[in-house]
Amino acid sequence: AASQAPRPPSTEGRSALVAMSVTVPPEVQRQLGEATMLYAYRDFQKAMAMLLEVVRLCPRLPHPYETLGLIYEEEGHKKKALQLYLMAANLSRRDAAQWRRLAVLATEVGEAEQALFCLGKTLGLTP
Numbered sequence: 001a002a003s004q005a006p007r008p009p010s011t012e013g014r015s016a017l018v019a020m021s022v023t024v025p026p027e028v029q030r031q032l033g034e035a036t037m038l039y040a041y042r043d044f045q046k047a048m049a050m051l052l053e054v055v056r057l058c059p060r061l062p063h064p065y066e067t068l069g070l071i072y073e074e075e076g077h078k079k080k081a082l083q084l085y086l087m088a089a090n091l092s093r094r095d096a097a098q099w100r101r102l103a104v105l106a107t108e109v110g111e112a113e114q115a116l117f118c119l120g121k122t123l124g125l126t127p
Helices: 009-022 024-039 044-057 062-074 078-092 096-108 112-125
Strands: none
Touching: 024 044, 024 062, 044 062, 062 078, 078 096, 078 112, 096 112
């Protein structure tokens, strides 16, 4: 309601993530868990197929984008990994360390403008 005071930013991000995880259908949670295990066992092709299905079903979840980014980075496709990490970071929004890491990766792949954007994001999140 309009009379409620806004929540402090430090809890707002966490509450949004908690609320989002509660609304994820159990089947999607299962698929995400299985895809993460496939990634851990380095079965990247099966993991990618499951992760893409999770993205199709729940496109606002950051975790599948992050895991897809890890796969692409491990396969040497850093620019593609960067794009996926950026998707995850934009959905999570509140992780300054993640934005700093993305600035470094963007610099490594020659994306200076993207690196500056990522550094700018950290300014609003760093106390």
